[in-house]
Amino acid sequence: MLRDITIGRYVERSSVLHSLDARSKIIGALLCSVLTLSCGSLLSMAAIAALTAAAAIVSRIPFNYILKGIKPIRWFVLFTAAVSIISADGEPIWQYGALRISAEGISAAALTSARLLLFVTSASLLTLTTPPVVLTDGFARLMRPLRRLRVPTDDIAMIISITLRSIPAFADEAERIMKAQRARGADLSRGGLITRARAVIPVAIPLFISVFRRADELSLAMDSRCYGKGTRTPRKKTHFGRNDLYCLIIMILFCGFLAIIEFYN
Secondary structure, eight states: OGGGOOTTOOOOOOSHHHHSOHHHHHHHHHHHHHHHHHOOSHHHHHHHHHHHHHHHHHHTOOHHHHHHTTGGGHHHHHHHHHHHHHHOOSOEEEEETTEEEEHHHHHHHHHHHHHHHHHHHHHHHHHHTSOHHHHHHHHHHHTGGGGGGTOOHHHHHHHHHHHHHHHHHHHHHHHHHHHHHHHTTOOOSOSOHHHHHHHHHHHHHHHHHHHHHHHHHHHHHHHHTTTTSSOOOOSSOOOOOHHHHHHHHHHHHHHHHHHHHHHHO
16 A cells, blocks of 8 residues: 555656646646635536646546555545534434434535545646656745745755655555565554554564664765755756746636636535
8 A cells, every 4th residue: 555655756758747847837736736725615626626637637647546646545535524524514314323414514525535635636746747856946946036035945945855755765665664574474454453553563663764774874965965065056957838838827717717616606
């Protein structure tokens, strides 16, 4: 399951979405995330889902690979949906003791689940179509105006990039440790809650050791390359093109379309 995490991974393809400037993709992903969290109708969620599906088709990344990134959060989505159904107010259509299900609860659960799924999918598409180095440069260039306020934009961009790149790396490392423990006879999937909690310890300790070792190696590599000594320059300069302008125009028009939907709903 841990290897199904797609956030932070990059898949090389020859597509329009891959060729866009990192800044336009970051702005588009942020707008999509804000719209996903702010819109309050299922019609708006359906429109955002259609836009996300169109972006996935344009990226030429297999749908099954994109959907694979949703599997690690499926239990969290089901849990939040169940909580939304139980806690929502409304006329109950089914009730058993303190438990009740209403039409409002089902609508709230569908809306919450759609928000989570679309949020994760949009973040996955950003990292799947943008190399880590280019993504770091895109964040740094977007935050460049903050330099006048003495904000360390390069350091913030590097932290964001390292975090995104570490997610799949640590997931692969945890999967490797779990396979090694199973090869030595450890049973990590059976027993009660306490037994499974104890089985996590042989995986958690080597994982924490690996995390600190990787952090130490990364700090040594950055020091050896004189990181922080002087102004950083990108290896490859990118520029806003015609496709980037079209992408931003589409996102602005889409925001206006959703505003109309939310106003009349």
